Amino acid sequence: MPFLELERLSKRFGEIDAARDVSLSVERGGVLAILGPSGSGKTTLLRLVAGFEGPDAGRVIGDGADVTDSSPAARRFGMVFQHYALFPHLTVFGNVAFGLEAQGVPADRIRARVQEVLRLLDLAGFESRRIGELSGGQQQRVALARALAPEPRVLLLDEPLSNLDPALRERTRKELRALISRVGITTLFVTHDQEEAFDLGDRIAVMNAGRIEQVGTAEELYESPASLFVATFVGRANVARARVEAPPPAPRGVGTVDLGPVRWDAKITGAVQRGTPVTVVVRPEWLKLANGSDARALAAVVAERRYMGPAAVFAIDTATGATFEWVSDPDAARPGDRVSVAPDRPVLAFA
Amino acid sequence: MRRREVAGLLVTLLLAWLVAYPLLLTGLESVRAPGGWTLEHWARFASAAHEWRTLWASLWIAAASVVLAGAVGIPLGFVMERFEFPGRRLLGALAALPIALPPLVGVIAFLFLYGESGFVSRAVQAALGLREAPWRLRGPGAILLVHAYSMYVYFYLYTRAGLARLDASMLEAAASLGAGRWRTFTRVTLPLLRPPLVGAAILTFMTALASFSAPYIFGGGFRVMTTQIVASKLSGDLAMATVETLALAAVALAGLTALRRTGGGRDMLGSGQKGAAAAPRQLRGGLPRTLAAVAGWGIAALLLLPHATLLLVSLVPPGAWTTELLPPLLSASNYGALLREPERLRPILNSLGMAAASTIAAVTLALVAARLVVVGRVRVRGWIEGLLSAPWAMPGTVFAMALATAFSVQQPWAGRWILVGTFWILPLAYLVRSLPLTGWAALAGLRQLDPALEEAAASLGAGRWRTLTRVTIPMIGPALAAGASLAFIMTLGDFVTSIVLYTYETRPISIEILAALREFDLGIAAAYGICLTALSALAFALGERRRGERRGERRAERREAR
Numbered sequence A: 001m002p003f004l005e006l007e008r009l010s011k012r013f014g015e016i017d018a019a020r021d022v023s024l025s026v027e028r029g030g031v032l033a034i035l036g037p038s039g040s041g042k043t044t045l046l047r048l049v050a051g052f053e054g055p056d057a058g059r060v061i062g063d064g065a066d067v068t069d070s071s072p073a074a075r076r077f078g079m080v081f082q083h084y085a086l087f088p089h090l091t092v093f094g095n096v097a098f099g100l101e102a103q104g105v106p107a108d109r110i111r112a113r114v115q116e117v118l119r120l121l122d123l124a125g126f127e128s129r130r131i132g133e134l135s136g137g138q139q140q141r142v143a144l145a146r147a148l149a150p151e152p153r154v155l156l157l158d159e160p161l162s163n164l165d166p167a168l169r170e171r172t173r174k175e176l177r178a179l180i181s182r183v184g185i186t187t188l189f190v191t192h193d194q195e196e197a198f199d200l201g202d203r204i205a206v207m208n209a210g211r212i213e214q215v216g217t218a219e220e221l222y223e224s225p226a227s228l229f230v231a232t233f234v235g236r237a238n239v240a241r242a243r244v245e246a247p248p249p250a251p252r253g254v255g256t257v258d259l260g261p262v263r264w265d266a267k268i269t270g271a272v273q274r275g276t277p278v279t280v281v282v283r284p285e286w287l288k289l290a291n292g293s294d295a296r297a298l299a300a301v302v303a304e305r306r307y308m309g310p311a312a313v314f315a316i317d318t319a320t321g322a323t324f325e326w327v328s329d330p331d332a333a334r335p336g337d338r339v340s341v342a343p344d345r346p347v348l349a350f351a
Numbered sequence B: 001m002r003r004r005e006v007a008g009l010l011v012t013l014l015l016a017w018l019v020a021y022p023l024l025l026t027g028l029e030s031v032r033a034p035g036g037w038t039l040e041h042w043a044r045f046a047s048a049a050h051e052w053r054t055l056w057a058s059l060w061i062a063a064a065s066v067v068l069a070g071a072v073g074i075p076l077g078f079v080m081e082r083f084e085f086p087g088r089r090l091l092g093a094l095a096a097l098p099i100a101l102p103p104l105v106g107v108i109a110f111l112f113l114y115g116e117s118g119f120v121s122r123a124v125q126a127a128l129g130l131r132e133a134p135w136r137l138r139g140p141g142a143i144l145l146v147h148a149y150s151m152y153v154y155f156y157l158y159t160r161a162g163l164a165r166l167d168a169s170m171l172e173a174a175a176s177l178g179a180g181r182w183r184t185f186t187r188v189t190l191p192l193l194r195p196p197l198v199g200a201a202i203l204t205f206m207t208a209l210a211s212f213s214a215p216y217i218f219g220g221g222f223r224v225m226t227t228q229i230v231a232s233k234l235s236g237d238l239a240m241a242t243v244e245t246l247a248l249a250a251v252a253l254a255g256l257t258a259l260r261r262t263g264g265g266r267d268m269l270g271s272g273q274k275g276a277a278a279a280p281r282q283l284r285g286g287l288p289r290t291l292a293a294v295a296g297w298g299i300a301a302l303l304l305l306p307h308a309t310l311l312l313v314s315l316v317p318p319g320a321w322t323t324e325l326l327p328p329l330l331s332a333s334n335y336g337a338l339l340r341e342p343e344r345l346r347p348i349l350n351s352l353g354m355a356a357a358s359t360i361a362a363v364t365l366a367l368v369a370a371r372l373v374v375v376g377r378v379r380v381r382g383w384i385e386g387l388l389s390a391p392w393a394m395p396g397t398v399f400a401m402a403l404a405t406a407f408s409v410q411q412p413w414a415g416r417w418i419l420v421g422t423f424w425i426l427p428l429a430y431l432v433r434s435l436p437l438t439g440w441a442a443l444a445g446l447r448q449l450d451p452a453l454e455e456a457a458a459s460l461g462a463g464r465w466r467t468l469t470r471v472t473i474p475m476i477g478p479a480l481a482a483g484a485s486l487a488f489i490m491t492l493g494d495f496v497t498s499i500v501l502y503t504y505e506t507r508p509i510s511i512e513i514l515a516a517l518r519e520f521d522l523g524i525a526a527a528y529g530i531c532l533t534a535l536s537a538l539a540f541a542l543g544e545r546r547r548g549e550r551r552g553e554r555r556a557e558r559r560e561a562r
Ligand SMILES: Nc1ncnc2c1ncn2[C@@H]1O[C@H](COP(=O)(O)OP(=O)(O)OP(=O)(O)O)[C@@H](O)[C@H]1O
Pocket: A013, A014, A016, A017, A018, A036, A037, A038, A039, A040, A041, A042, A043, A044, A045, A192
């Protein structure tokens, strides 16, 4: 049975649907990442779960009990805010102890627990520092320590790494993953960074304009996206227009699409007939050099080569009129070369 | 959700009862006749030439005060902010000094200094061998002199603050586009300074229009509306006093609206990314530096003279100084009298007690109201904000009269009790007048407070009370302390409201200063003045210290962020 469940949550701000019919569930100890572009409603969703906003419709269920009408304090969900919201007038100790004091825990137990959490986050010795005297990474860890100290039932993280510079972000991400698995806490976190979502989430929910477009593992999202939005938002994607040549025998089965110069096999999503216009998505690494005589070979001219170490990314102007990205080994071609490429598996098509 | 709206309505009602209701009752009183309604009082007002003269006098005195204060304050602000010369820092701080002088105290200091038997007059008389004082400190000229001295500070502070926030790169951009110094000044600096300067003009206009002490002491036969209202009330013509009160209120509102119109819109200094302000220019060469220093110290002496005079007079024992140029004998006996004689100590304790009580009440009410506005976003938030600010738009005399009108009858069903003549009326009046200062401080503090902090506290299990006392109040404390200290200072030295509403038992310091002046106890009056100034300065320093701490913290945070 899921530990945290959101049932058809909806929230409108005037004309804007910040959350529309959102249903999600997280197993006990599971980590669900919510991935979406800026303004898609991620923070709003987290605030609905935390209890800072009341939903227009829908329910939040924690450990089997409906908490939709409970106060944030009564839910015992710990939250790490996007900008941390650390109390600048308190020390590190004061911040981390805040939740325990509110619960009326005796002073000696507070001290012990704060020490324990600070050690867990590698912050031992920072007790009497002021918040203004900490680096960004340290502040981030204090925010985590503060949320974890009262032993919440669920951990909510709003873009926990977005305020760190790139080098620190990667290290902190690893530490965060280790920490979450060590504590074993049920976690819901939001991000607009795909790598972060893939790395931290057992499962990932892709959010767009207040709606959940797809929930699945990183692999599922990448290999079989449920919508054009997911296909283009998650991972790199080449997009081209096409028409259905042969509809698939079953829904989401493999059919054939006509791109003009070539015909490719495609996993087609949506109700289509012969001739229905579709958008084709091809991942850059699915394209391989092909024999010009192959019926599936697409002619192209290499416009640009970006060297990336083990591979190179080529920009190729294809005969479809669209410019594609193509990932291959670094000396597969040089700018100006004429090449033929073909996908090594059925491409994706969306009606 | 609903509870919050109900609380919003209750607070709106309470504020309306304190602020709007007395004004409304005053309006009704002005058209009331025994057993019916009448426009007779208004007709009497409209047909009396001296009433119109008085109204006009209030208006032109206020306008002239703005011009004079600007003429002194703006150049002084530019000089202090833009030029570097020996003693600039000290001088810059001294220039704000007149603001620390409660109005009545400033007026008596001027009296001791430039009045017929003041130091300067005596010195000039002796130097020229005149038989009489060289001038009389009377009428509009005297009033304007005091206004210019005490109100230029608004222009001075606003000019300096504006210049300090003006990004130097804008001036450099203008220069690199080929603009000369004059062109840069007229096309860039002045337009950007317009909103703060209009702000200073509004402040000066409202203060001058409400000014009571200077016209009361120096006016002589020359009346402005504030003194006219009190005179009508004292002569027993209450109906006329209410009409005059409403007329003054109307002028205040009209003036405020007109000045706001010229406001030049949004404050543009704060927008965009913040660069550094222009560094003050070093004055080079011996002559300019000497001139600047001499002029600077001349100004400083002029500014300090009233304070020094007050201190000197406070040290003159009763009857010890008659015709000599300087007092022959100095002692602390006046201060001894204030502390030893219970009847003389009483006004000090009264003022302290009433100012403290009304400030605490005003802070509490402001905090509750501001939370409902900012955090609760209740539907009536516009009303709450308007009512909190309203007392600022009304001269003190208007509110004193309105409260005197509202609380002189016993009608509990109509929310009216007899408070006039009791202890309660003065603290109540002080509370109403403190609402804008404390209200703005609470609103500003809460608006700057990151709402996520309160949410963080709630999600950590803190209840409402805990969140309020452990997070909200510590965070907005500095802003609140600054507002509270200004409100405390204003009520501690209050003269305008007190003279309408005081009772012998509750007489505050200002009323006692007036009494001492009437009995020619100049030393005692001055000693009270010094006490009042010292207490005000202390309250100001306490309020600023909290703010300073916060500023230090922010600086540390910024350093860390870099
Ligand atoms: N309190 C509010 N009042 C009105 N509109 C709001 C409010 N909070 C959010 N919105 C709107 O709801 C939409 C979703 O906002 P939200 O902050 O949840 O997005 P987000 O996915 O967290 O974006 P970001 O990645 O930029 O943080 C936005 O269009 C936003 O403008």
